[in-house]
Amino acid sequence: MARRTKVTPIHRTRDSRESTRPEAAGLFRTKNDLPERARQETVSLLNQRLADCIDLQTQAKQHWNVKGPNFIALHTLFDSVDVEAYADLLAERVVQLGGRADGTARIVAQQTILLDYPLTLTTGEEHVAALSDVLAQFSRSTRIDIEEATELEDAATADILTEITRGIDKWLWMVEAHQQGGRAV
Ligand SMILES: [Fe+2]
Numbered sequence: 001m002a003r004r005t006k007v008t009p010i011h012r013t014r015d016s017r018e019s020t021r022p023e024a025a026g027l028f029r030t031k032n033d034l035p036e037r038a039r040q041e042t043v044s045l046l047n048q049r050l051a052d053c054i055d056l057q058t059q060a061k062q063h064w065n066v067k068g069p070n071f072i073a074l075h076t077l078f079d080s081v082d083v084e085a086y087a088d089l090l091a092e093r094v095v096q097l098g099g100r101a102d103g104t105a106r107i108v109a110q111q112t113i114l115l116d117y118p119l120t121l122t123t124g125e126e127h128v129a130a131l132s133d134v135l136a137q138f139s140r141s142t143r144i145d146i147e148e149a150t151e152l153e154d155a156a157t158a159d160i161l162t163e164i165t166r167g168i169d170k171w172l173w174m175v176e177a178h179q180q181g182g183r184a185v
Pocket of ligand 1: 075079
């Protein structure tokens with residue numbers, strides 16, 4: 001089976017696919033005093049992360065298909081990768097800023113930029129590689145978003161994204177540890 005492409009180290013540039021994200025719809029009126037232009041940009045990036053987060057949630061559930069001696073350990077670990085609360089944080093922040101949270105399965109399928117999760121994976125090693133790839137990809141994106149939210153002087157959004165990044169990094173550690181036998185490099 002072809003090996004998945006490793007996520008490249010963090011660059012301070014956006015994934016090229018992110019340029020395809022849709023223009024944010026018009027904002028609802030709000031007494032939130034962040035400038036409209038900043039809210040528009042933030043809503044757009046948060047909706048992108050919302051799509052990715054819901055995709056990530058469904059990918060973690062593919063633990064159903066793990067085969068082999070590590071089945072129970074990996075099934076239990078993957079089940080504990082619970083990012084539903086993060087989807088809620090992202091969606092609610094979108095609406096707080098006057099935006100519309102775009103989180104249906106159909107929109108998510110169109111908009112997610114995460115690597116696809118091949119349904120042909122079977123071994124524990126393959127599942128660990130696949131889930132750690134998308135966890136790393138997701139936290140790379142949220143780290144870039146933190147910088148963008150900070151530049152837009154939206155400290156609350158940056159804080160939410162920081163909380164999410166902290167959690168995703170923790171899941172990445174727990175999943176990736178299965179690939180990290182031997183000496184550190
Ligand atoms: Fe399960």
